[in-house]
Amino acid sequence: MLVANLIMRPRYPKVRSASKPSLRSILSDPPYIFFVGAGVFVMLGLFYPVFYLQLYSIKRGIPQKIAFDTISFINAGGVIGRLIPNFLAGHIGSFNVITPVTFLAASCILVMLANLNSAGIVAISLLYGGLNAAFVSMTPAVLADLSSNRSEIGLRMGLWFTITAAAALAGQPLSGMLIHSDFRWSTVFAGVCMFMGGCILILSRYHLLKKLRT
DSSP: OHHHHHHOOOOOOOOOOOOOOOHHHHHTOHHHHHHHHHHHHHHHHHTHHHHHHHHHHHHTTOOHHHHHTHHHHHHHHHHHHTTHHHHHHHHHOSHHHHHHHHHHHHHHHHHTTSOOOHHHHHHHHHHHHHHHHHHHHHHHHHHHHHOSSHHHHHHHHHHHHHHHHHHHHHHHHHHHHHOOTTOHHHHHHHHHHHHHHHHHHHHHHHHHHHHHHO
């Protein structure tokens, strides 16, 4: 295996060299700007259950064995979330998948406002794990769809992940600061951020369709 990796060479088809991507044109592209904005809001709340669902479960009196396994349930749901939505995106479009996924994920977080029992915790863990993984795995496909040509894809991805990484990093401490005995305000914060991200995704899709028609 080591020898093969050292000596093999890819045989890419010869294509005409694409023009260098323009940072100015990318930063003035409305569909992309709205998608960055959506990513910032989504990332503020996306990992809230991953970090705090265990503690939430324990505080709600869920047996510790089930509370401890919530991360495993989230990961198990993520297996399906990385497969089925991406398959659907190939048929109906990446925006038509990632937008409802975002709203469903926001709904899952807001359901945590209810007094969930053990079955509810397991169900939310599995469902949210799939939706979380679907969003994360769908973003490169959306960024590729937003690109005018292949030479832009890497720059668009790099900018998007750099900007949204700051939001993902800030989201968990902000949620943690809002946690009280009932987890109300931290849950509202994460859910509303996700919902706002979904609304901005609709704007991004609208401007992309408008751009494609011109």
